[in-house]
Amino acid sequence: MEISELKKSAGTWCPHVVKGRGCAIYAERPSSCASFGCGYLHWPMAGDHWFPFKSKMVIVAEDAARMAIHVDPNTPHVWKSEPYYSDLKRWSWHAAQHQFQQIVVAIGRRMVAVLPDKDVDLGRVAEDEVVLTGQLADGSYSAMKFNANDPAIKGLRYGQEYKFKAPRLPG
Ligand code: SF4
Numbered sequence: 001m002e003i004s005e006l007k008k009s010a011g012t013w014c015p016h017v018v019k020g021r022g023c024a025i026y027a028e029r030p031s032s033c034a035s036f037g038c039g040y041l042h043w044p045m046a047g048d049h050w051f052p053f054k055s056k057m058v059i060v061a062e063d064a065a066r067m068a069i070h071v072d073p074n075t076p077h078v079w080k081s082e083p084y085y086s087d088l089k090r091w092s093w094h095a096a097q098h099q100f101q102q103i104v105v106a107i108g109r110r111m112v113a114v115l116p117d118k119d120v121d122l123g124r125v126a127e128d129e130v131v132l133t134g135q136l137a138d139g140s141y142s143a144m145k146f147n148a149n150d151p152a153i154k155g156l157r158y159g160q161e162y163k164f165k166a167p168r169l170p171g
Helices: 084-098
Strands: 057-063 066-071 102-107 110-114 119-124 129-135 141-147
Touching: 066 084, 084 102, 084 110, 102 129, 110 129, 119 141
Parallel strands: 066 102
Antiparallel strands: 057 066, 102 110, 110 119, 129 141
8 A cells, every 4th residue: 555654656665564573663654654544453344364464455435435455466356256245245335335445456556446337447547536436427437537626526535426427437
């Protein structure tokens, strides 16, 4: 995951990790680390199989609008295996019904939006880009990345407007 205070980008090792011991600067770790809440521990929908050392994935509630599944880049396809993929699809249905949350898989900076009826591979999502998910007029779902300053998405945030009418969304 990205740790802005350390200028650590997603998918890279933190220089303070000590193998077998954990964090070398635990007492002085950045606030992003101190406030981190592991979804495996805090999210009731995540069963025991989501234990990060076992699953090779970490569930992170990035904010109220996005649940991100950070995948170990050494096992980039593990999220497609069972029982994980069925969980992700079920969570995406739940998110769509409640119209407030995105389910995204992050493999480094590559992101895949997991939608109720499809998965959308967005490729590399740059730091100045945002991902929006929405429902089209025919009831299907879609996702697209935008530059954060694109006037077409002014006032929208990812996951916040689940049924927005963005003309540039792919069909
Ligand atoms: S908790 Fe420590 S090892 Fe982990 S990312 Fe933060 S500074 Fe690095």
